């Protein structure tokens with residue numbers, strides 16, 4: 160137990176102007192009030208506030224805070240009152256003790272309520288004076304150190320969980336890394352003793368083996384800096400068991416694979432020396448790319464400042480270094496408390512006491528923001544979410560196995576990584592190892608991940624990747640492949656259409672013949688010709704006409720009957736005038752419209768033989784033929800005079816084709832359009848136009864304009880298309 164004299168001396172050592180009698184009176188008062196009360200451990204109760212005060216002297220806090228620590232449990236646990244404390248120690252201290260008491264009551268009465276709600280109240284209560292929170296954190300730290308004496312396991316667990324969830328992150332957010340480490344480690348020991356023991360024992364073993372190494376590296380750093388006149392205090396340390404466990408859990412890797420178990424702190428005299436030391440250390444050992452961070456020129460949100468770097472030091476160990484001044488070091492260890500000290504005590508060179516109303520320094524800013532958020536009625540869940548957020552970063556930094564740094568936007572996947580390394584690696588990527596483990600290609604990369612891409616010899620990147628990647632480079636590469644694959648489909652389709660038409664006309668079906676006419680057509684290459692026909696930007700009839708200029712068709716009779724399905728009738732005349740008669744109004748085989756009347760098939764109804772039809776007489780236009788169930792007929796409901804009974808007059812031997820339209824839902828894979836074209840060709844149906852109406856990563860929808868002889872013919876074609884594995888739906892649509 161700290162003696163009265165020791166406590167006063169400690170405060171005096173950093174706060175020479177302290178009112179000793181105030182400290183002495185508080186010491187005696189608290190001891191007297193707690194009297195014969197005992198802790199669960201059997202110690203006198205007073206040992207607890209005394210230890211809490213001792214912890215706070217390590218943080219060099221002002222005398223009011225130390226006195227508050229001594230008195231922090233008197234209102235709650237003894238006969239002491241606010242009035243009495245105000246009378247004996249002043250209103251400022253009475254307010255602080257009151258604040259701590261409120262927080263303690265919150266803990267006692269809110270065991271079952273939601274954490275977030277507790278936390279909310281906690282912050283609201285302390286935002287008025289952060290010293291209340293500092294006392295509370297020290298109180299919690301001491302209670303955690305003596306947790307083993309609490310008899311009920313469920314009480315121990317609850318306290319440990321609360322420490323892990325609330326107090327440790329709070330200490331972290333306040334920049335008090337030392338507090339955070341201790342709170343986490345103590346809570347970890349209670350919540351998961353097996354894990355902690357496992358990590359600790361392996362850590363100890365590793366330390367045992369490399370203890371010399373740590374000393375050697377520290378000496379080496381000091382020696383090299385001394386050689387250029389930089390005096391440095393160097394300490395090697397291991398990360399805490401909990402932080403290592405967290406990392407192991409998060410990355411699912413073994414302790415052996417964890418680098419950065421050792422960190423060195425290099426404390427020098429000035430900011431200038433920090434940068435000089437950095438130069439010396441980078442000169443001595445190769446730096447690990449991407450691990451360098453300059454938090455001196457750009458401090459973290461909680462005002463943390465240091466230069467971070469990792470070098471491959473002696474014996475090829477990765478050594479993490481933090482280079483900083485003494486002030487930066489104390490700010491890191493003590494956070495808010497150190498700021499307090501430096502801001503108002505050292506920098507001003509005065510010995511004035513510090514009051515809560517002094518200007519808030521950076522670590523308090525987030526408290527203000529949090530309070531503001533609470534006042535604007537955020538829900539408790541949002542609040543907890545917010546406070547749990549680490550400093551937001553929109554980038555992740557990953558490494559190749561050789562240590563090359565790859566910076567990616569947050570949310571990036573191994574595919575993005577692969578494309579960032581090289582487009583070719585991206586195209587051929589089939590799998591990824593992240594930190595030595597197989598990971599799904601759609602998994603999100605985390606800061607510091609080491610990513611190894613597995614690639615095959617040749618691969619077309621799946622179109623579904625488009626939804627997974629976030630980088631422009633990856634997206635552009637995938638889309639380029641998609642365009643190429645799409646183009647190949649149209650070329651294949653166009654080739655099918657051209658060949659079928661040439662065969663129909665008895666023209667030579669070979670590329671050498673087609674090469675001859677390419678120059679007569681708006682196409683630079685044969686491939687481009689096929690593509691244009693496939694995309695329906697070039698009419699196949701134009702190609703046929705161009706071929707007719709150069710080649711004489713074989714005799715019609717030599718054509719197999721079945722293959723001559725298309726445009727059989729009228730093809731003689733077609734050769735004469737260079738046009739094909741399909742779709743010409745005067746050729747519509749309809750009776751009932753009256754002699755000499757122009758007949759057209761309604762493009763919004765697309766009737767084909769076999770459909771029940773009706774004619775609509777349009778003045779000046781003639782008769783337009785509709786399917787009897789066409790919704791478009793509703794427009795003529797009030798004008799029954801224009802309705803004319805018509806019927807098909809088909810000569811089955813003519814194999815006339817009529818325009819129909821079908822809607823297809825296709826798998827989004829190369830070759831699908833080619834299959835469709837093949838089926839259409841087999842059925843003697845002529846594809847005239849294709850339009851993609853919707854494209855998703857896995858499927859896409861098309862409408863296909865196709866020439867068929869009849870409704871029955873169309874139905875056979877649809878059945879054939881539905882038989883294709885890549886066709887998930889095929890149906891007739893109208894107009």
Ligand code: MN
Nearest residue numbers: 207231232298
């Ligand atoms: Mn206490």
